[in-house]
Amino acid sequence: MSYNKIQISHGNGGKETQQLLQRLFFSRLPLELKRVKGGVGIDYPDDGAVLQNNLVVATDSHTVNPYFFPGGDIGYLAVSGTLNDVIMMGAKPIAMLDSIVVSEGFPIDDLEKITGSMIELLKKYNIPLVGGDFKVIEETAMKNSIIINTVGLGVVETGSPIVDAIKPGDKIIVTGPVGVHGAVIAAMQYNISTNLKSDVRPLFELLEVFSKFKGYVHAARDPTRGGLAATLNEWAQLTGNVIVIEEAKVPVLEDVKAITEVTGLDPLNLASEGVGVLAVDSNVEDDVLETLKSLGFEPASIGYVVEPKSEKGIVVAKTAVGGAKILEMPTGDIVPRIC
Amino acid sequence: MSYNKIQISHGNGGKETQQLLQRLFFSRLPLELKRVKGGVGIDYPDDGAVLQNNLVVATDSHTVNPYFFPGGDIGYLAVSGTLNDVIMMGAKPIAMLDSIVVSEGFPIDDLEKITGSMIELLKKYNIPLVGGDFKVIEETAMKNSIIINTVGLGVVETGSPIVDAIKPGDKIIVTGPVGVHGAVIAAMQYNISTNLKSDVRPLFELLEVFSKFKGYVHAARDPTRGGLAATLNEWAQLTGNVIVIEEAKVPVLEDVKAITEVTGLDPLNLASEGVGVLAVDSNVEDDVLETLKSLGFEPASIGYVVEPKSEKGIVVAKTAVGGAKILEMPTGDIVPRIC
Numbered sequence: 001m002s003y004n005k006i007q008i009s010h011g012n013g014g015k016e017t018q019q020l021l022q023r024l025f026f027s028r029l030p031l032e033l034k035r036v037k038g039g040v041g042i043d044y045p046d047d048g049a050v051l052q053n054n055l056v057v058a059t060d061s062h063t064v065n066p067y068f069f070p071g072g073d074i075g076y077l078a079v080s081g082t083l084n085d086v087i088m089m090g091a092k093p094i095a096m097l098d099s100i101v102v103s104e105g106f107p108i109d110d111l112e113k114i115t116g117s118m119i120e121l122l123k124k125y126n127i128p129l130v131g132g133d134f135k136v137i138e139e140t141a142m143k144n145s146i147i148i149n150t151v152g153l154g155v156v157e158t159g160s161p162i163v164d165a166i167k168p169g170d171k172i173i174v175t176g177p178v179g180v181h182g183a184v185i186a187a188m189q190y191n192i193s194t195n196l197k198s199d200v201r202p203l204f205e206l207l208e209v210f211s212k213f214k215g216y217v218h219a220a221r222d223p224t225r226g227g228l229a230a231t232l233n234e235w236a237q238l239t240g241n242v243i244v245i246e247e248a249k250v251p252v253l254e255d256v257k258a259i260t261e262v263t264g265l266d267p268l269n270l271a272s273e274g275v276g277v278l279a280v281d282s283n284v285e286d287d288v289l290e291t292l293k294s295l296g297f298e299p300a301s302i303g304y305v306v307e308p309k310s311e312k313g314i315v316v317a318k319t320a321v322g323g324a325k326i327l328e329m330p331t332g333d334i335v336p337r338i339c
Numbered sequence: 340m341s342y343n344k345i346q347i348s349h350g351n352g353g354k355e356t357q358q359l360l361q362r363l364f365f366s367r368l369p370l371e372l373k374r375v376k377g378g379v380g381i382d383y384p385d386d387g388a389v390l391q392n393n394l395v396v397a398t399d400s401h402t403v404n405p406y407f408f409p410g411g412d413i414g415y416l417a418v419s420g421t422l423n424d425v426i427m428m429g430a431k432p433i434a435m436l437d438s439i440v441v442s443e444g445f446p447i448d449d450l451e452k453i454t455g456s457m458i459e460l461l462k463k464y465n466i467p468l469v470g471g472d473f474k475v476i477e478e479t480a481m482k483n484s485i486i487i488n489t490v491g492l493g494v495v496e497t498g499s500p501i502v503d504a505i506k507p508g509d510k511i512i513v514t515g516p517v518g519v520h521g522a523v524i525a526a527m528q529y530n531i532s533t534n535l536k537s538d539v540r541p542l543f544e545l546l547e548v549f550s551k552f553k554g555y556v557h558a559a560r561d562p563t564r565g566g567l568a569a570t571l572n573e574w575a576q577l578t579g580n581v582i583v584i585e586e587a588k589v590p591v592l593e594d595v596k597a598i599t600e601v602t603g604l605d606p607l608n609l610a611s612e613g614v615g616v617l618a619v620d621s622n623v624e625d626d627v628l629e630t631l632k633s634l635g636f637e638p639a640s641i642g643y644v645v646e647p648k649s650e651k652g653i654v655v656a657k658t659a660v661g662g663a664k665i666l667e668m669p670t671g672d673i674v675p676r677i678c
Contacts, residue, residue: 011475136350
């Protein structure tokens with residue numbers, strides 16, 4: 001393995017991605033160039049950035065392979081993923097931009113289906129597409145591939161954006177079973193037959209939850225690349241607090257377990273594309289769970305936040321048999337081009 | 340040639356790109372999903388979109404090949420290009436986001452140089468980088484390539500954004516010689532030796548011009564992909580007016596001519612990355628030229644806008660020998676991966 005060349009693991013959304021971005025950007029920019037004054041930027045990594053006037057902006061480049069998969073396609077994923085990044089900041093999406101890069105020889109019918117999926121969602125949720133770009137790369141450099149970058153803009157209409165600031169005593173809630181999207185893509189890449197469909201979809205209903213429990217939702221994230229393990233580790237690292245989860249309480253579908261058992265992947269490292277992870281004040285835990293159920297979710301309370309003792313900023317997973325281990329930030333290859 | 344597959348020409352920023360985007364997006368979205376109410380979006384293509392409160396947002400995916408070139412690199416180009424898109428709307432840049440996609444095996448030292456160029460510009464112009472993304476594509480699908488998507492946000496501090504609305508009587512001014520960046524990239528792709536350097540740079544000085552001549556600058560664009568010909572044709576198409584330019588007045592460097600003569604390319608179709616094209620009220624033409632000179636530019640007044648007679652929305656080029664021809668929207672392959 002060559003350490004001066006980009007490896008697949010640099011794109012895992014886990015430890016290697018963090019280290020590389022530290023080297024390329026974070027360590028080289030002073031604080032005042034990591035955020036707009038009074039806002040939130042790369043000084044405090046979250047789903048999106050906060051500018052003046054509670055304006056939220058988020059961007060992602062989507063590379064999922066294959067670009068059609070059960071339950072969606074790269075267009076549907078790109079729009080959903082970026083809308084979710086805006087929503088998870090507590091902001092109502094107001095506009096979107098897209099940039100598409102395709103390889104020479106890419107089937108135009110496929111492109112039309114993919115942009116059709118984007119348009120379907122924009123229409124369903126009434127989000128204007130206000131700008132974009134389109135580029136072609138020659139076949140000798142890129143083959144049968146499409147990359148869709150999406151930019152989402154949103155406004156926090158009342159109150160403050162949800163900047164992921166977990167507090168000791170908070171309860172950790174997931175809005176549904178985790179790792180489904182990642183398992184679907186892994187199954188296709190490993191040629192495993194499954195009836196699973198990706199959970200990809202925009203999570204607009206969560207805006208109702210954030211509005212109803214304003215001030216009590218201390219953190220919200222959609223656990224995409226790197227899965228639940230990456231989200232919880234980022235929260236712990238950012239605040240120095242310790243998150244304890246009970247593995248047996250984390251909802252994982254049987255079909256997902258079947259795929260992770262064959263591949264050796266961990267469901268906690270696999271991407272969800274239609275799930276939220278919330279850290280809420282313990283006083284509203286039951287009410288939040290009830291509200292989520294009334295909105296059609298199948299939520300679960302999976303753990304809690306405690307003050308750090310000897311070790312700061314870690315995630316502890318209690319195992320079903322009564323043991324405890326550290327749940328690490330994902331590392332290594334996981335599944336490439338998952339989103 | 341297969342018409343159901345993406346061709347290099349679909350990425351030329353000219354006629355084929357326009358037709359494809361019409362099919363993929365423009366024809367499939369109702370007006371209310373092409374812009375934010377009261378703003379400007381893909382209903383009226385410009386450098387960037389306008390949201391509420393005179394907020395401007397622009398995005399571009401940069402694919403230039405080779406990624407190091409005389410006068411700059413893809414990082415310098417990505418930041419400059421998107422800052423210029425914000426500036427050309429008459430807005431002061433306030434923040435930037437980036438998404439980088441690289442191929443497995445990409446040299447990390449090169450990546451560090453490229454992001455170093457981005458950081459150099461962000462520091463020089465005091466623009467915070469507030470968010471981003473980083474993805475890796477396996478070597479079997481993408482080779483020795485990097486794609487940088489940048490998002491720029493800006494605010495029009497006083498007055499209105501410069502939405503490209505040319506009027507009969509307007510004078511067309513270019514701020515310097517055209518086609519330099521395109522000629523440099525073409526020379527590298529064709530293995531032609533030259534001393535030319537790309538003109539790529541952010542054009543912050545133009546904000547002074549827009550502020551001084553508020554209301555008199557009716558259109559401003561940086562003529563990147565598709566060059567001067569694409570910019571002028573878009574302006575003519577959008578308004579239905581006719582633009583007349585005098586070819587002999589368009590400044591083209593001798594070194595650029597040397598490259599276009601060998602390659603058969605037209606300097607008017609080649610990208611500039613450090614030039615503005617302005618349409619200004621004829622009453623301020625001389626003052627704008629003087630101001631541009633005082634700011635270090637070498638501007639030229641190259642033509643004017645007239646009301647359409649028989650043919651609407653075209654660009655006419657008067658030739659040096661006294662003839663006239665229609666300057667078409669660029670078509671065909673031009674130079675791939677120019678920006």
